[in-house]
Amino acid sequence: MxxxxxxxxxxxxxxxxxxxxxxxxxxxxxxxxxxxxxxxxxxxxxxxxxxxxxxxxxxxxxxxxxxxxxxxxxxxxxxxxxxxxxxxxxxxxxxxxxxxxxxxxxxxxxxxxxxxxxxxxxxxxxxxxxxxxxxxxxxxxxxxxxxxxxxxxxxxxxxxxxxxxxxxxxxxxxxxxxxxxxxxxxxxxxxxxxxxxxxxxxxxxxxxxxxxxxxxxxxxxxxTTDQVSSLAPLAALPTLVLACTLTLLTLGALLVAGVAVYWWLHPETSAHFLERRCQKRSATKLDHSLSPLVKDNKKSESIILKVRSSSSRKLCLSVITRQLPRALRDEDSHIAPSVTLTSDPDTRIPT
Structure with a gap:
């Protein structure tokens, strides 16, 4: 009892x-x-x-x-x-x-x-x-x-x-x-x-x-057995979260690796992409990034841009060197000076 x-x-x-x-x-x-x-x-x-x-x-x-x-x-x-x-x-x-x-x-x-x-x-x-x-x-x-x-x-x-x-x-x-x-x-x-x-x-x-x-x-x-059945999803939740996290990280790594391999196998495509990107950036940021340079060199016959040794930075500045003469000419209707791009590891030019 x-x-x-x-x-x-x-x-x-x-x-x-x-x-x-x-x-x-x-x-x-x-x-x-x-x-x-x-x-x-x-x-x-x-x-x-x-x-x-x-x-x-x-x-x-x-x-x-x-x-x-x-x-x-x-x-x-x-x-x-x-x-x-x-x-x-x-x-x-x-x-x-x-x-x-x-x-x-x-x-x-x-x-x-x-x-x-x-x-x-x-x-x-x-x-x-x-x-x-x-x-x-x-x-x-x-x-x-x-x-x-x-x-x-x-x-x-x-x-x-x-x-x-x-x-x-x-x-x-x-x-x-x-x-x-x-x-x-x-x-x-x-x-x-x-x-x-x-x-x-x-x-x-x-x-x-x-x-x-x-x-x-x-x-x-x-x-009871019924109560245990309702606990099963809760017990498996950390494992599912970990599996999803690892899956997303793996997919992200594969995507980055795939893009890198594609650019390495098709350098002309990557160069064209960077040039178009630089054209868009330089069109909107030329006045802010290079305005001191424009004001100080209106009457100069030549301008030398020094840049750190970086292929992407050099590519962007090469685009700017093509646009800068037109910008200088539009400023004062003078004959545009020549613009030369050179490498200088101790100088940083904003792009």
Whole structure:
């Protein structure tokens, strides 16, 4: 039998809090990344770096995942951010995805890594449980994976009937690598109560210290085959864009190469084209480009134009030398001087 014990929590800010996350505008790799929880970038439950809020809220993930990337997500039930490590490529309803799993380090209290000692909350226990008393109204609540999966043997020896199993108790998230869309999610958590000897309370007097499992639950979601079919075009989009880009670049390169080869095989055609182009340019720009030359050499018998050694520039100026005498003659009705074209690598004449 399955119970919807927490169904009233769905869509309620009173349970999960208020989220402020990045939209991805300006940086698509920030989409879905949590900036504030309950209007703060830190929790008040853990000190130091342990109280820093970061990672995804769980619904939106950045695209273009890499296998060696870790994914961070904030879990309000734990009042902390957790990091999941890549473990395998899996197929979900016909779609390939990267699976990221939660490790024992998420429930470490300084045993594996001294920097996680700030999660002790005044009581450092062996690896496998996380003290969430401060974010659960001071109740002696400790969170673990179901059946103390990945936990220290200390917990398994306290209670009978425990049988940790990877397939049934692992916490993981599977993402489609191109879009970052979750394909399969299994969030599995167990709530435990710390029981201790209380001399003044008859019910607890003389009992050993132990972490008693109360309930474990699973939040599970998997995409269907129909949903995967609608994701296929989105997943293929980067490949299509790349293919189109390479195709256009190839066609452009072939076009340029074809024109170059044609001009090389038909030099008379290329020369004729350049001459016609120069005639059009010189007809419209002669007054602006050579007006100082015209004004200063009205009465000269000869003019020498010096130009850098460039075949196209020489060709254009050769056209100008044929037009310049007529321009000088039209200016003052004088006999046009002769115009000579010569090469000078140190002189630049505008064309």
């Amino acid at each position: 399955r119970l919807a014990k927490f169904i009233t929590r769905n869509g309620t800010a009173s349970w999960d809090g208020h989220y402020n996350m990045a939209t991805g505008a300006g940086d698509i790799y920030q989409v879905g990344q949590l900036k504030n929880w309950n209007y703060s970038n830190r929790t008040r439950f853990y000190s130091g770096d342990c109280g820093r809020i970061h990672g995804s809220a769980g619904e939106l993930w950045p695209p273009f995942r890499a296998r060696d990337d870790k994914i961070d997500m904030f879990v309000p039930d734990l009042c902390k951010s957790i990091a999941l490590d890549y473990c395998d490529d899996v197929e979900v309803s016909g779609a390939m995805g990267y699976r990221y799993k939660a490790s024992a380090s998420i429930l470490d209290n300084g045993t594996l890594d001294s920097s996680t000692a700030c999660f002790c909350g005044g009581r450092c226990s062996p690896v496998g449980v996380l003290n969430v008393s401060s974010c659960r109204f001071g109740s002696p609540a400790f969170v673990s994976y179901p059946h103390f999966y990945l936990g220290d043997q200390y917990y398994l020896q306290q209670v009978e009937g425990l049988s940790p199993d990877k397939d049934r108790h692992e916490f993981y998230v599977t993402l489609e690598p191109t879009s970052g869309i979750p394909l399969d999610v299994a969030a599995r958590v167990q709530v435990n109560i710390l029981l201790e000897d209380r001399p003044n309370v008859g019910l607890y007097e003389g009992i050993p210290t132990l972490y008693m499992p109360v309930i474990w639950f699973e939040a599970r979601g998997t995409v």
